[in-house]
Amino acid sequence: MKRVTIDPISRLEGHGKIEIFLNDEGNVENAYLQVPELRGFEQFSVGRHAEDLPVITQRICGVCPEAHHMASVKALDAVFNVDPPPAAKKIRELLYSAFYVTDHTTHFYALGGPDFIVGPDAPPLERNILGVIHKVGVDIGKQVIACRSRNHQVIKTLGGRGIHPTGGVPGGWSKALKEEDRVNIEKIAKENIEFALFSLKAFDDIVLKNSDYLNLVTSDIYHHKTYYMGLVDKNNQLNFYDGMVRVVAPSGKEFVKYEAKDYMNHIAERVEPWTYLKFPYLKNVGWKGFVDGEDSGVYCATPLSRLNCTDGMPTPKAQEHYQQMFETFGSKKLGKRYEPVHFRLATHWARLIELLYAAERMLELATDPEITSPDVRVIPTTIKGEGVGCVEAPRGTLTHHYKTDENGVITHANLIVGTTNNYAPISMSIKRAAEQLITKGKVNEGMLNKVEMAFRLYDPCLSCATHNLPGKMPLQIEIKNSCGESLDIIRRDI
């Protein structure tokens, strides 16, 4: 059997590669995204003091260090059997909300947005942040930069550093919030709400009012019925920082709701020989391969998933937009929530609704009378020896699980990172897009961006696993026959 020699040039960034297998008729039989790296963080964390881990594990990813920092410090609360004071939890969530604003902004304007704002069929050289600025105007470009900048300042103020913050300690937070800083954060939160509303308006004008785009969003190419996962609070409503993990079935029915510490009873991982990344699935449904439906344990953990799981949004303006989204797609009411939306490109819309929620939640916390309380730490006095910490990272439910010896030295660490949850759905979306676009062995260059759009909507943060910038991986598509022989290689080499 002939195996394809990879041209080294296409591997320059080389972290994402799509392979497509064709059957004898030249139609798509299989397709997958290969991830060529392994993170050794679980291994070399062993032997370190547990309290080092919020600083170590966030180095997994410079795009979402705050998510790893929070999951890690929550795991430490459990390891040291200590419940942080309310003000500490609120400061953590305040920082986390500011982080969500910057992260979702970056994705919409720099990574995913260009497909819509500049256009899915625009020349690749224009489909980038500069193309977006060119299209929407320099003033708006400056607003995007300003939004990132001011929220980074908030993260620095609260967490000590802009990238890789250091504020999290077991039992709370390392410094209290001063009133003068709180006043400034309140002002920034208000600006964020305006910015989020502006972004939703832009999405409405550019995408929803364009029937070509709306047809693309609701086409079969980007449609999958899977389980959905998201954290919910005691009212069964979305929260990014804390709550129970809720999973809903493709029908919208609640499948299970569990405490994060019990994740091992619900999530298992599948190993495939062709990739270093593992595939999590719902243990109690089982692994049935890369397929849709109630019988397949494949689940998705994205902004759209979280909106499919929540009983409405906890903040008023986000709730309005949440209703509008589900009603636009014709979902029926299902108690306090709606039937799930399965159109995967709607994830871009859901992300902006979450941006608005994060901004509103930030304002709630910044005006909470308790947020400036000096009582931000309970000093741990015991070592329980095991703990699980879980947050909603922008790209999916993030779980850190540590075990320690009696001195608090790590003996075991297991991490399930946000994007990893979505590895199977991403592979399925790529396959679906390829199936719809390739028949009888005919492939053209124009399909590349449509296939890229199939994974870009997940905002895949392969930095977390492979150290790459989401949405910016070079694509190489290999077309193989059923014997594994290469028929064609198409690359995006610009």
Add this chain to the structure above:
Amino acid sequence: MSKPIIATTSLAGCFGCHMSILDIDERILDLIELVEFNKSPIDDIKTFTKKCDIGIIEGGCCNSENIHVLKTFRENCKILISLGECARTGGLPAMRNNKVTVKECLEEAYLNCVTVDDNPDNIIPNDEELPFILDKVYPCHEIVKIDYFLPGCAPRADLIWNALVALITGKPMDLPYEVVKYD
């Protein structure tokens, strides 16, 4: 004089250094005036289209592919900068050096991991197209010649800005303590 050309890449890094480049904020608009960008994950140019003046490397080398990319950068760039701790020293990923072997790393990830349930044949990913994981993580200057080093995890945006402006204008670099210090 034509604008200097800059290329960047992230090897075994976390992308934090690239985020720090973006953190120069509105000076990005100035930078675009000062230089031309070639291959970089920040834009969509994915292979070198011409020789570059400055190559910025984030991350050390943890697999065979990182080495290949780094050598390509050396061939195509007049000046190479190691940006951040991973490029400079191997950084956090180098914590595996002399501590765990690659075999242990792979066995822990795919065979012994508590959540791995569905691996009946005890597979360790072995597709021939997957790059080899190196015996340890190497800093960039152990693989190719590196001209400048910028410390920090991540290096401060001001440090990156000052260094680039100094290189581009040929003026001495301003290095106040609060810009160079890192923790």
